[in-house]
Amino acid sequence: MARADDLRRLIALAQQFRGPVVDHAKLVQDALAKRTDPALQRERQRRRLARKRAWASRWTTVWALVTAICLVYVVAAFSGAVGDNESAIVFIIIGLFTGTFAVRAGLRMRGLTRAQQSLEPGAGDPLVVTRYALPPKSSLARAPIERLTEAESTLAELLTQISRGASVPAESVEHTRRTGAEAALVLRRVAAQLHAVERARDHAPPLERAPLAEAVRQLRTQLDEGVDAYGSLLAAAGRVLAASSLGAPTQDLTSATDHLAGLALALRDLSPEA
Known part of the structure; x- marks a missing residue:
């Protein structure tokens, strides 16, 4: 619990290093992402x-x-x-x-x-994936978020295929889609915090960088665990699609969805709002 409190304080400290230029750059990136968002265009x-x-x-x-x-x-x-x-x-x-x-x-x-x-949104429509700006290549958050982006696209395709069958209830597919979207949003928030702590570490005096470097390591670990859990949900969706095509649906999708929802809730409780 003490480590969690220390991590919260370090992240809050890192937020103070966000200058107006960085904030404006983020606003521009978000605006461009919204403008090219397939869901908004639709x-x-x-x-x-x-x-x-x-x-x-x-x-x-x-x-x-x-x-x-x-x-x-x-x-x-x-x-x-x-x-x-x-x-x-x-x-x-x-x-x-x-x-x-x-x-x-x-x-x-x-x-x-x-x-x-x-x-109009319907059961047979493809599930679109919102496009977000990736972290800089120099950030440790870049690789996990690239994995997450690819996993989101694959999960949307799998859920579209599953929703076209009659073996899996539509509410289960929608619950999985919503949980995946919420978890991805939380993971991107963690990635943004990681990048903020990285900038704080790079600009901090040498003697004060060690705690920030440890916070970066912890956030990267949390991010990797979250993306791995999202990958487990992806694998479960693939198994469900394969099983439903053979007439024998499994409960893997529900279990993986519940696990991912629990992990997203834990990350949300640990990480302050960006």
């Missing part, structure tokens, strides 16, 4: 399609209403109730134009509806 595209579909629906209604009015007038004119045949011909021409526009607007609305539905 959501922006879905909203654009929704707006276009709304306008197509309005124009379909307008043209259809005008066409219906022209049709009623033509029927009434030929029955002798209103106007004459010449005015009926004019309304027939107008109705043909507006009817054509109504059909075109309706077809466009139908196409936009299908495109929008294809972007």
Whole structure:
């Protein structure tokens, strides 16, 4: 417990070495990561399609209403109730134009509806992975986070394949996906703290570097353990996919998910918020 308290104090001390230039650089990196995030791009595209579909629906209604009015007038004119045949011909021409526009607007609305539905989250949709900026190559956090990034992409693909089958409940797959995302976020927070302590160590007086170097070692150990646990979840997902394809699903995925959730909770309790 004392070691955990010392580690918290060292990390808090390291946070003081974050200068405004580093903070602005991080903001720029986060903004670029969000801009290229596939999930956000997908959501922006879905909203654009929704707006276009709304306008197509309005124009379909307008043209259809005008066409219906022209049709009623033509029927009434030929029955002798209103106007004459010449005015009926004019309304027939107008109705043909507006009817054509109504059909075109309706077809466009139908196409936009299908495109929008294809972007809606569903069981068969591929699970996207948010892209984050990697730590610098000089940081000990770089290699574990590279492993984590590759593991996230593979896990998303495995869970997509598992969700398309009927052997594993959808709520179990969603629980695994959510737990993996939360654990990855915590691990990236630990990586950011590791890099901060590294900078503090490099700028500290020589006689004060030893405790910071020990904190770097401990954080790297925690990061490696967390990424290894994420890899275990990945392996369990692979076993579940193989077993479900043979009609014999296992409980590996649930066990590995619970283990990873416990580890993420422990890391979150130990590490202060960045």
